[in-house]
Amino acid sequence: MQNGKKGIRIRQDVWKLSNEDPWHPVLLWYARAVAAMQGRAITDPTSWRYQAAIHEHFPANDPLAVSGETLPSLSEQATFWTQCQHDSWFFFPFHRAYLLYFERIVAEAVRQLGGPADWALPYWNYSDATNKDARRLPPAFYASTLPDGTTNPLRIYKQTLGTETDIPRSPNANKGLDIATASDVDLSCLLKPQFASSSIGGQVGFGGPRTWFNHNNGHAGACESRPHGTMHVAVGGPKGWMSSSFTTAGLDPLFWVHHCNIDRLWEVWLRRSANANPGEPGWRSILTMYFHDADGKAVGVKSEQLADTTAPLLGYEYEDVSDPFPGVVTPAAPDPGAVPEMVGATSAPIVLGASRVTVQFATTAPLGPAAKSPSPSVHLNLENITAAEGPTESYLVYVNLPAGIGPEDRPDLEAGIIPLFGVVEASREDRGHRGDGLHYSIDVTSLLRTAEWNPNSLQVTFVPHERPGVDRAGVGVKTVTVGRVSLYYS
């Protein structure tokens, strides 16, 4: 099944496997292993629920919680649970290690069930322009049963109590229809010349801001915003496991094939021109992340051990890491020490609901170091985005969209998207969240270089993002508050 170098597993494209056979052995064995892991107690580090709790565990949000059940000790929870790194330059290394040990646990379950010895996690390339089905789920993830007629654990979660529930997903997901728009799967994050960025925003890198251990506080990196965040929300829909909560995300078997693609995009990015991982010890070696291996033993890893996927510890390669932007030159990397300078902002919070909202604010020319830069970059900063309760949906952000003109008529003015993955949790002060919401920075340098912009003021328009099959009013989408919108030069 796999034909890589000796000892190297190949992570394959899930749609190519599915087109060969909807129940390709890689998918069938994944399903069987998931069922086995779902049957294990939550105290077992190799159980399905324990693996999801590594991302985040919050008993009140756990749809599978059973009152009175035994959980791991508090000190074990403190070390291994609620560890996922978001809004941080540890986003990529953390999730790479998380996926690696998950894959080993699944592969061990596959072996125990009599499957092949070289099982590897497949990836879901929803941005594949050559595949008309790219933005749909492969059938194995929504079929009701396995070929032998038993319940399909890739669609249905069989609770320990014996009752069956569908995994909540976007309405179109389990119908095999498109769940996302072209905007959701946009890969312009790959054109970012730098990995790291300022933790205060005003700039954005491919990998995320320089932080210490950071569960979910601060600015998201470019790839973490899109396609990572957008596809979380697209799969889950307004209410689903993958979108609504960090706690439930890992319970959906799609989470892992989604993150496998995000991990692949890191490889794609690294292969582009002069791109490189951070060299600072603050990224490479300061933080140790803890997981469990397939035998249930605890292991600790650092970012620098995770940089090469063919190293013995990792031992995998992707089937395809070709560049989706061949010939497109990455712009020169900005000075890593550039000081972002705020040149204007809104002064009151903005409430986003079901209709389009436009704000305008005064802007000035930069006065600090950005004034001396021959070609400063310009970023829109969206700060302190909060929501008291879900469900919420994403918004597209436009700059200087003329009043009375539909966003669909001026796609060239679309600056980006705010996916709002995890917004309710980020607004609640608990479990490593400090409660000040989500933050995004969007590069608008080339957008504002047009003649249309009067540099003394900026107009920003939020347009509700309509995803196929999602009935916003029907599910009662709640409002979201943007604390401040500002413009930065750096």
Add this chain to the structure above:
Amino acid sequence: MRWQLAFWRHPEWWSLVLSAAAWLAIAAAALTPGGHADHAHGGHEAAPSLVALNWLNMTSAMMFPMLIAPVRFVAARSLWRMRNRAIVLFLAGYCAVWLGYGVAVETLVTPQRGESRLFLALTFLVAAAWQWTPLKKSGLRRCHRTAPLAPAGIRASLDCLRYGLTIGGNCWLSCWALMLVCAAAGHSLWAMIPATAVIWMERAWPNQLRGLAWRLAGRQIELAR
């Protein structure tokens, strides 16, 4: 030019200079027999200005280095020409919280303790116990919470001041008991150094530190005997 760029990149630089100066003043007092750090040991009340000075010193020495992130935040979130003013207003709001607490402690609590070393030991116990409470953890989590700041006008100034008060309040929730220990020890250098170490460590290893807190408390009680 290189210096200027360093100052631009690190708008918090002068708050760290103030912190260092405060440590020097405290160390000088500790190493001078009969210095002001021993003011309260006689059991008589200290002058209000001395109380304020002691608390201001203690706050800037111990806490300003913990404020690098919020100070950088207010600077970066403000218009270029208002960056330093924003930092001043933020620190003023922050210090106001600790000064208010300091006055309350020195007028209500410290005069009651007399000569008793047991009182000091008791504050250690309270501080160690506080480390375990959910409120303490909540305060710690909120220490670096951010808030939207208006860009211009009086609203910008008020927002910076209010942000200082908010962060000061969160920080107080996290550290009031530790600071009580320092006050009970007469703002002694030998209480402030371990307390500062605790504050630094709990940021990096909040879970591991709680166990250590008990051990530290036990050791301090032994020392107090």
